Amino acid sequence: MTPKYKVDHTGCPIAFAAEAFGDKWTLLILREVLLFKKKHFDELLSMREGIASNILASRLKGMEASGLLVKQEDPANGRRVIYSPTEKALDLLPACVELILWASKHDPETGVPADMLARIRRNRAKAIREMRAPFD
Amino acid sequence: MTPKYKVDHTGCPIAFAAEAFGDKWTLLILREVLLFKKKHFDELLSMREGIASNILASRLKGMEASGLLVKQEDPANGRRVIYSPTEKALDLLPACVELILWASKHDPETGVPADMLARIRRNRAKAIREMRAPFD
DNA sequence: CCTGAGTACTTGCAAATAGCAAGCGATCGT
DNA sequence: ACGATCGCTTGCTATTTGCAAGTACTCAGG
Numbered sequence: 001m002t003p004k005y006k007v008d009h010t011g012c013p014i015a016f017a018a019e020a021f022g023d024k025w026t027l028l029i030l031r032e033v034l035l036f037k038k039k040h041f042d043e044l045l046s047m048r049e050g051i052a053s054n055i056l057a058s059r060l061k062g063m064e065a066s067g068l069l070v071k072q073e074d075p076a077n078g079r080r081v082i083y084s085p086t087e088k089a090l091d092l093l094p095a096c097v098e099l100i101l102w103a104s105k106h107d108p109e110t111g112v113p114a115d116m117l118a119r120i121r122r123n124r125a126k127a128i129r130e131m132r133a134p135f136d
Numbered sequence: 137m138t139p140k141y142k143v144d145h146t147g148c149p150i151a152f153a154a155e156a157f158g159d160k161w162t163l164l165i166l167r168e169v170l171l172f173k174k175k176h177f178d179e180l181l182s183m184r185e186g187i188a189s190n191i192l193a194s195r196l197k198g199m200e201a202s203g204l205l206v207k208q209e210d211p212a213n214g215r216r217v218i219y220s221p222t223e224k225a226l227d228l229l230p231a232c233v234e235l236i237l238w239a240s241k242h243d244p245e246t247g248v249p250a251d252m253l254a255r256i257r258r259n260r261a262k263a264i265r266e267m268r269a270p271f272d
Numbered sequence: 273c274c275t276g277a278g279t280a281c282t283t284g285c286a287a288a289t290a291g292c293a294a295g296c297g298a299t300c301g302t
Numbered sequence: 303a304c305g306a307t308c309g310c311t312t313g314c315t316a317t318t319t320g321c322a323a324g325t326a327c328t329c330a331g332g
Contacts, residue, residue, distance in 0.1 A: 009214040012249025013239030014167040014232065015185065022160035041280050049151065052320050054204045057281055067242075079279045079328045086241045095238060096150065098231035103149030105205075111147020161290095186290050193310055207308050215299045215308045279328080288319070294309075302304090 020066050021092075025051055025059050030085075033069065034093060037134060039082045063089075090135055095129050156230075157200050161187055163194050166221075170229060171203065173217045173270060199225075226271055229264050 009015040021027050032038040032047055060083060063069045066087040074080035079104055097120055104112040120127045140216040143242045150166040150208060157163050168183055181192055201204045204225040210216035233256055240248040 009243075009245075011168070011243075011245055012184075012186070013236045013248050014163060014171070016239040016243045018160040018236045018248070019222065020161045022158070022163045024154040024158035026149060026283090027158045028156045031148070035150070042278090044278090048146070048148075050320095052322095054283080054321090055319065059319095067254040077329075081280065083277070091238050091241060094176065095231050095234035098234050099153045100149045102227050102231060105227060106145075107145075107149065107152045109145075109147055110149065112149050126225070181309090186291095188290090188293095189310070190312085191290065194289095205310065213300075213308090229308085274332090276331090279327085280325100281327100282325070283323085284321105286319100286321090288317105290317070292313100292315085293332100294314105296309105296314085298308090299308075299325105300305105300308105301308105 020068065021063075023059070025055055026063060028067075028070070029056070029059055030065065030089060031096075033083065033085050034089060034096060035131070039084065040080055041083075044083075084133060086112065090132055093131050097124060097128055097131075138213075153258070156204060157199075161191055162199060165195055165199065166204070166228065167232075168226060169219065169221050170225060170232060171261075171267070175220065176216055177219075179220075188199070221271060226268055229267055233264055235259065 010021050021030060024125050026133065028049055028051070029044060031043055038044055039049075041056065041060070044060075045051065045053055046074055047109060053058075060069065060071070067086055069083050070085070070086055074082050100112055101117070104110045104117055119130075145155050157166060162226075164179060164183060164185055164187070168180055175197070177192065180196075181187065181189055187195075195211055196205065196207070200207055203222055205219045206222055208218050208220070210218050214262065216253070236248055240246045240253055255266075
């Protein structure tokens with residue numbers, strides 16, 4: 001079931017963001033999809049943080065409803081479902097990049113690879129384009 | 137009380153972000169503090185989205201614990217408390233700016249003022265510096 | 273076909289969290 | 303010294319989360 005306690009957004013961009021992914025699981029699913037190119041339910045289910053299958057199903061439903069993901073049947077295998085990020089989700093990559101920079105500065109146990117940081121810092125726009133390329 | 141269902145982050149920048157503010161209320165409090173310069177409990181309590189006082193108190197406690205806010209007594213008025221953003225919180229401004237750009241593109245009822253968008257697009261770094269200036 | 277395994281979910285229930293309304297305690301202004 | 307202000311806390315119910323198990327389809331092999 002889709003959560004009932006929601007924010008009434010009315011124009012504010014941060015409230016709009018909070019409504020779309022102001023929830024730890026939604027954010028982590030976005031990470032899996034955008035950054036690790038996960039496409040299937042079972043791949044998402046086995047993310048390191050350990051999401052429960054009912055929560056995953058409810059979040060995927062919400063993300064589909066809010067236009068972050070599209071769901072399609074795998075033409076090569078009728079049991080599989082493919083979840084892919086929409087333009088709306090892909091357009092979050094710049095914000096993700098800022099979060100990566102932020103975390104690499106403030107997380108004492110950051111695991112962001114040095115070469116990734118260097119690549120982002122050398123040319124941020126290019127790094128974002130390269131992260132996005134596999135989806136186009 | 138601070139929530140018990142947490143993410144085990146272990147190095148991932150997005151999980152680190154989810155742990156710090158992967159919660160709609162925390163994100164909205166950050167907005168009030170960073171973007172609207174709110175400093176007091178009652179100001180935060182009256183945000184448009186209608187947060188309950190116990191939830192606000194628990195989130196403020198969590199944000200203090202995670203180093204996003206510092207709490208100090210108002211020297212001019214002993215009943216008042218001043219919450220101010222730390223460096224860690226201020227360093228989220230670039231990500232906020234990206235979210236503003238994202239929402240202005242994808243929210244059909246966006247209320248982001250056109251001149252703010254123009255200012256950001258003209259010179260993003262300068263806009264961020266200006267947003268940050270009042271806190272330095 | 274039949275069967276077993278793969279994949280994407282659902283369901284039922286207990287535990288945790290959110291939201292609401294009310295109250296409490298320490299200042300402060302008068 | 304008294305009421306108002308401000309920042310919470312408490313008690314209670316509603317909602318959500320997490321867990322373990324189960325269901326429903328599909329495919330591949332014999």
